[in-house]
Amino acid sequence: MPVDRELPTEEAQDLIALTRDLADRELAPRAAKYEREERFPREVFRTLGDAGLMGLPFPEEVGGGGQPYAVYLQVLEELAMRWASVALGVSVHTLSCSPIARYGTEAQRRDLLPEMVGGTLLGAYSLSEAHAGSDAAAMKASATATDDGWIARGEKAWVTHGGHADFYTTFLRTPADGPRGISCFHLTPDLPGFGAARPEEKMGLTASTTAALRLDDVPIPRDRLIGEPGRGMAIALGALDSGRLGVSAVAVGLAQSALDLAVRYATEREAFGRPIVQHQGVAFLLADMAAAVESARATYLAAARRKDAGKPYARQASISKLVATDAAMKVTTDAVQVLGGAGYTRDHPAERYMREAKVMQIFEGTNQIQRMVIGRLLAGEAAPAAG
Amino acid sequence: MNIVVLVKQVPDSGSERKLDPADNTVARAGADNVINEMDEYAIEEALVVKEAHGGEVTILTVGPDSAADAIRKALSMGADRAVHVTDEAMHGSCAVQTSAVLAAALQQMDYDLILCGAESTDGQVSVMPALLAERLGIPQLSGARKLTIDDGVAKVERQTDGGFWALEAPLPAIVSTWDTINEPRYPSFKGIMAAKKKPVETKTLADLGIDPSTVGLASATSQVLDFSGRPPKGEGVKVADEGDGADKLVEYLASQKIV
Ligand SMILES: Cc1cc2nc3c(=O)[nH]c(=O)nc-3n(C[C@H](O)[C@H](O)[C@H](O)COP(=O)(O)OP(=O)(O)OC[C@H]3O[C@@H](n4cnc5c(N)ncnc54)[C@H](O)[C@@H]3O)c2cc1C
Numbered sequence: 001m002p003v004d005r006e007l008p009t010e011e012a013q014d015l016i017a018l019t020r021d022l023a024d025r026e027l028a029p030r031a032a033k034y035e036r037e038e039r040f041p042r043e044v045f046r047t048l049g050d051a052g053l054m055g056l057p058f059p060e061e062v063g064g065g066g067q068p069y070a071v072y073l074q075v076l077e078e079l080a081m082r083w084a085s086v087a088l089g090v091s092v093h094t095l096s097c098s099p100i101a102r103y104g105t106e107a108q109r110r111d112l113l114p115e116m117v118g119g120t121l122l123g124a125y126s127l128s129e130a131h132a133g134s135d136a137a138a139m140k141a142s143a144t145a146t147d148d149g150w151i152a153r154g155e156k157a158w159v160t161h162g163g164h165a166d167f168y169t170t171f172l173r174t175p176a177d178g179p180r181g182i183s184c185f186h187l188t189p190d191l192p193g194f195g196a197a198r199p200e201e202k203m204g205l206t207a208s209t210t211a212a213l214r215l216d217d218v219p220i221p222r223d224r225l226i227g228e229p230g231r232g233m234a235i236a237l238g239a240l241d242s243g244r245l246g247v248s249a250v251a252v253g254l255a256q257s258a259l260d261l262a263v264r265y266a267t268e269r270e271a272f273g274r275p276i277v278q279h280q281g282v283a284f285l286l287a288d289m290a291a292a293v294e295s296a297r298a299t300y301l302a303a304a305r306r307k308d309a310g311k312p313y314a315r316q317a318s319i320s321k322l323v324a325t326d327a328a329m330k331v332t333t334d335a336v337q338v339l340g341g342a343g344y345t346r347d348h349p350a351e352r353y354m355r356e357a358k359v360m361q362i363f364e365g366t367n368q369i370q371r372m373v374i375g376r377l378l379a380g381e382a383a384p385a386a387g
Numbered sequence: 388m389n390i391v392v393l394v395k396q397v398p399d400s401g402s403e404r405k406l407d408p409a410d411n412t413v414a415r416a417g418a419d420n421v422i423n424e425m426d427e428y429a430i431e432e433a434l435v436v437k438e439a440h441g442g443e444v445t446i447l448t449v450g451p452d453s454a455a456d457a458i459r460k461a462l463s464m465g466a467d468r469a470v471h472v473t474d475e476a477m478h479g480s481c482a483v484q485t486s487a488v489l490a491a492a493l494q495q496m497d498y499d500l501i502l503c504g505a506e507s508t509d510g511q512v513s514v515m516p517a518l519l520a521e522r523l524g525i526p527q528l529s530g531a532r533k534l535t536i537d538d539g540v541a542k543v544e545r546q547t548d549g550g551f552w553a554l555e556a557p558l559p560a561i562v563s564t565w566d567t568i569n570e571p572r573y574p575s576f577k578g579i580m581a582a583k584k585k586p587v588e589t590k591t592l593a594d595l596g597i598d599p600s601t602v603g604l605a606s607a608t609s610q611v612l613d614f615s616g617r618p619p620k621g622e623g624v625k626v627a628d629e630g631d632g633a634d635k636l637v638e639y640l641a642s643q644k645i646v
Contacts, residue, residue: 053576
């Protein structure tokens with residue numbers, strides 16, 4: 001059963017219908033195979049780009065879809081229901097476009113943004129380092145000012161789409177801006193000295209490549225700086241607020257699929273002479289799963305509506321990331337339980353969903369870090385936390 | 388280059404399809420109606436030709452009001468405009484009558500190339516290109532798996548069981564396409580939005596100067612007198628493997644003359 005969605009416009013309904021059609025035909029049939037083969041589906045992102053699904057929340061003037069977050073996120077959720085790695089990729093791509101969309105110069109917005117949000121080019125977002133994950137501000141990779149730009153040096157880590165992306169929104173220490181100075185740059189793989197390492201071997205989301213970057217004296221032209229020098233950390237954290245909403249939607253889509261799978265199985269599988277769904281112990285488990293999915297969806301949509309209304313939403317974004325990814329972990333784990341022994345095998349996607357859910361509690365700020373952000377915001381402090 | 392694509396709305400061949408017991412015509416109300424699958428390839432081919440040679444792509448549909456959904460899908464894929472011929476009097480029309488209506492509509496349009504699917508999944512009579520070619524006095528190139536337009540000449544590879552025929556004809560011409568010819572694009576989100584603003588001209592039989600008594604079930608050249616459902620699948624043969632499963636399988640296959 002498709003999710004019955006509250007959508008604000010006929011336009012949004014058409015968009016969801018397009019997404020479902022495309023995701024049913026292009027994502028669902030590939031997901032299990034590509035995940036098993038750890039294969040990155042670059043061509044699927046091209047199809048999504050051609051359909052206009054790679055830049056939905058950006059203004060139409062720069063080639064985006066002009067959609068509110070409350071609609072864009074439900075598109076992500078529909079994608080995630082068929083293939084979490086791809087939905088995550090769209091979310092990361094959106095995150096990578098957002099600094100230029102928000103802080104870019106007139107020339108950057110005019111020359112770079114249309115191909116980015118149009119989906120011809122695939123984006124990556126490089127903030128973390130091996131020793132600076134939760135504490136991203138402890139990063140070491142640096143860009144030293146020269147006469148005609150900067151020279152970048154060091155290693156970034158954990159870059160989603162690393163080695164496949166066409167542009168990397170990268171945060172580097174800029175000593176010229178003081179001891180805490182960090183700046184945001186638009187890097188491309190054609191720059192000399194830019195390289196991606198061998199992809200990480202992961203527990204889940206194996207079709208989504210994650211790789212470290214090496215920056216060996218990479219010359220960065222002057223016009224590649226995004227926003228003001230030294231303001232990188234503020235840019236990074238602002239983008240992460242919206243990125244966390246993206247991860248929330250992906251987690252809810254994944255959880256929804258696990259729930260659907262479990263419900264289907266429970267109505268077909270019989271034990272003690274009747275379908276297992278008629279055993280209260282199973283029905284209650286399913287009820288709790290449904291409650292987790294629907295309340296997580298309501299939570300991210302509430303946060304998105306605040307963002308769309310121009311209200312502060314950092315606390316709600318962190319709450320929604322925490323609630324949605326914890327819900328996804330619980331629901332996918334319980335889906336394995338409902339399927340019994342079959343759930344533990346690779347004949348069914350339940351175990352894969354469970355592996356995929358785990359990382360959602362980790363990236364874009366671990367759930368401990370979300371609690372830290374929420375706590376600080378509650379305490380009324382500005383929150384220089386990390387992702 | 389003005390290209391007209393004939394598009395028909397049909398009940399989804401993937402779901403259960405019915406005839407209306409009242410008059411034995413295809414039950415369209417309540418069915419899951421979609422663009423005839425083969426027509427999507429014709430639309431795609433029209434867009435490809437337009438991208439290479441410029442011009443305009445017009446969708447021409449004869450069908451009830453609900454066929455507007457099929458038109459909108461075609462426009463959202465990238466066609467420029469549409470003509471929708473709709474008239475109560477046409478209910479139950481046969482292929483010959485429908486071809487008269489299509490031909491009358493086409494005579495009011497500018498076209499260099501007419502594209503259509505090689506068959507529809509509801510009637511499956513596959514005669515429309517031939518009927519139209521005759522009525523319009525233009526060549527037909529049917530069953531194309533490849534189309535090139537070169538200096539006012541349409542060249543196609545006509546698909547056959549064993550290979551293909553190379554055919555060509557001067558424009559204007561009508562070309563019908565198989566699903567081997569291309570991979571139809573998805574509508575884009577922007578295409579869907581833009582489609583709402585594209586012109587769709589609705590025409591009645593009167594607009595085409597057609598006498599309503601010449602179309603419709605009463606004067607159709609063919610009529611469905613009776614029908615019965617597809618017989619349910621038989622039980623099949625179960626081979627129990629008692630150590631000689633392979634022998635029994637071979638025996639069965641041989642008895643059916645499969646091996
Ligand atoms: C698949 C994947 C994709 C990723 N994609 C990207 C990407 O595209 N771009 C990018 O920049 N990064 C990316 N990351 C990195 C990710 O954001 C970090 O892994 C994450 O922020 C955690 O950092 P860490 O791994 O260094 O863990 P650490 O910071 O070392 O944390 C280890 C543990 O300590 C806890 N902890 C740390 N500090 C505190 C504290 N103050 N209070 C309580 N607990 C604390 C953490 O919650 C965690 O449980 C990705 C990671 C993965 C696994």
